[in-house]
Amino acid sequence: xxxxxxxxxxxxxxxxxxxxxxxxxxxxxxxxxxxxxxxxxxxxxxxxxxxxxxxxxxxxxxxxxxxxxxxxxxxxxxxxxxxxxxxxxxxxxxxxxxxxxxxxxxxxxxxxxxxxxxxxxxxxxxxxxxxxxxxxxxxxxxxxxxxxxxxxxxxxxxxxxxxxxxxxxxxxxxxxxxxxxxxxxxxxxxxxxxxxxxxxxxxxxxxxxxxxxxxxxxxxxxxxxxxxxxxxxxxxxxxxxxxxxxxxxxxxxxxxxxxxxxxxxxxxxxxxxxxxxxxxxxxxxxxxxxxx
Numbered sequence: 001x002x003x004x005x006x007x008x009x010x011x012x013x014x015x016x017x018x019x020x021x022x023x024x025x026x027x028x029x030x031x032x033x034x035x036x037x038x039x040x041x042x043x044x045x046x047x048x049x050x051x052x053x054x055x056x057x058x059x060x061x062x063x064x065x066x067x068x069x070x071x072x073x074x075x076x077x078x079x080x081x082x083x084x085x086x087x088x089x090x091x092x093x094x095x096x097x098x099x100x101x102x103x104x105x106x107x108x109x110x111x112x113x114x115x116x117x118x119x120x121x122x123x124x125x126x127x128x129x130x131x132x133x134x135x136x137x138x139x140x141x142x143x144x145x146x147x148x149x150x151x152x153x154x155x156x157x158x159x160x161x162x163x164x165x166x167x168x169x170x171x172x173x174x175x176x177x178x179x180x181x182x183x184x185x186x187x188x189x190x191x192x193x194x195x196x197x198x199x200x201x202x203x204x205x206x207x208x209x210x211x212x213x214x215x216x217x218x219x220x221x222x223x224x225x226x227x228x229x230x231x232x233x234x235x236x237x238x239x240x241x242x243x244x245x246x247x248x249x250x251x252x253x254x255x256x257x258x259x260x261x262x263x264x265x266x267x268x269x270x271x272x273x274x275x276x277x278x279x280x281x282x283x284x285x286x287x288x289x290x291x292x
Contacts, residue, residue: 001039003075006068008035009047013065017054074139091278094123096132096144100222103241104160104265105145109285120278128220129197136270142279147239148264149201158289160265165198166243168229168236169252175235182254184209184261191216191234193225198263202237205261239263 011021012032022029040047047061057065077094097105114120125135129146133155136144148159167182169175175190176182188211194202196218206213216234219225226246229236238246243253267286269275275283 001042003072005035005039006072008032009039009061009064010068010072012036012048012055013057013061016056018050021055070138077140077142091119091276092121092123093143093276093278093282094125094141096125096127096135096141096146098129098132098145098147098265099126099245100147100239100242100263101145101265103163103239103244107285113282113285117278117281133268136268142269142275143282144268146266146268147197148266149197150266152268152292154271155268156271157292158267158283158286159292160267160289162262162264163239163241165202165237165256165258165261165263166240167254167256168226168238168246169254170229170232170235170250171252172232173235174252176254178254180254181257183257184211187235187256188212189214192237193217193219193228193234194237195222195225196220198237201263202261205258208260209258237261239265241265 008021008025011024012018015021015024018033018036019029022032025032036048043060043064045060046058047064048055049058050056123141125132125141127135129150132141132144132146133150135141136155167176167187169182173190176186184206188206192202192213192215194215194217199215199218203213217225217228219228222238222242223245225236225238226242228234230247230251237256240255246253267283267289269279269283
C-alpha cells in the first residue's frame with residue numbers, strides 16, 4: 001500500500017461517501033472505487049461497508065484509518081525535514097508544546113531567530129507531556145517542550161530553570177497570611193484542583209509537611225485547573241509560568257512556599273536522531289539550559 005492509496009482511504013473515511021471523497025480528491029468515482037477494491041484485495045479484509053447512509057468503515061477500516069493518519073503525518077514531517085536540510089535558512093521547524101510552556105515559549109531569542117531566518121515557519125503541535133513525547137518518537141515533531149516529571153529514557157533533555165508552584169485562589173477560598181506566598185500548612189484541608197501528573201509530587205510534599213491534601217478535582221491540563229479555580233471549585237496548583245495565561249480578575253495568585261514543589265520546562269529531542277539545520281540553529285538558543 002502506498003501513500004496515495006492512504007490519502008484516498010482517509011478521504012473515504014472522512015467523507016463517508018465515495019462520490020464526495022472523489023470530489024474532494026479531484027478525481028472521478030470509478031478510479032477511487034478501483035483503488036479501494038485493490039486495497040481490500042491486498043489486505044484480505046473488507047474496509048468499507050456500503051449502505052443507505054453511505055460508506056461506513058468496518059472494524060478493520062477504522063484501524064486502517066488511524067494508522068494511515070499516523071503514516072501520512074510522519075511522511076509529511078519527513079518531507080519538511082528533508083526540504084529544510086540545506087543551509088538552515090528556510091524550511092519548517094516542527095515543535096511540540098505543553099500548555100504550561102506559555103510562560104517561557106516563545107522565548108525572547110525566538111524574535112531574533114525569526115529575524116535572522118524570516119523564511120522559517122513554525123509548525124506547532126500541542127498536547128500534554130506524554131502526547132508531545134509520542135509525537136517526538138513518531139517523528140511528527142523534531143523538538144518538544146515538556147514539563148517534569150516524566151520518563152526521560154531515549155531522550156536528550158535541556159532543563160529550564162526550576163519553577164515553583166503557585167496557588168490560584170478564588171475569592172471564596174483565599175488563604176494565607178502573606179499577600180504573595182502561601183504555605184502547605186495554610187493549604188491543609190483546602191479543596192485543591194490540580195493536573196493529574198502532579199499528584200505524586202504534591203501528595204509527597206503535603207505528607208512530608210504533615211498536612212492534609214484535600215483533592216477537589218484531578219484533571220489532565222493545567223488550563224483546566226485554572227478555569228476550575230477561577231470559577232470557585234477549589235484552589236488550583238499550577239507551575240508559575242501558567243500565570244501568563246490566567247485571567248486574574250477573579251482570583252488571587254500566591255507562590256507556594258515549598259522548596260520541593262517545583263517543576264521544570266524541558267526541551268527534548270530523540271536521542272541519536274539527526275536534526276535538521278533549522279532545528280540545530282534553534283537549539284543553540286537554549287544553550288544556557290541544563291543539559292542531561
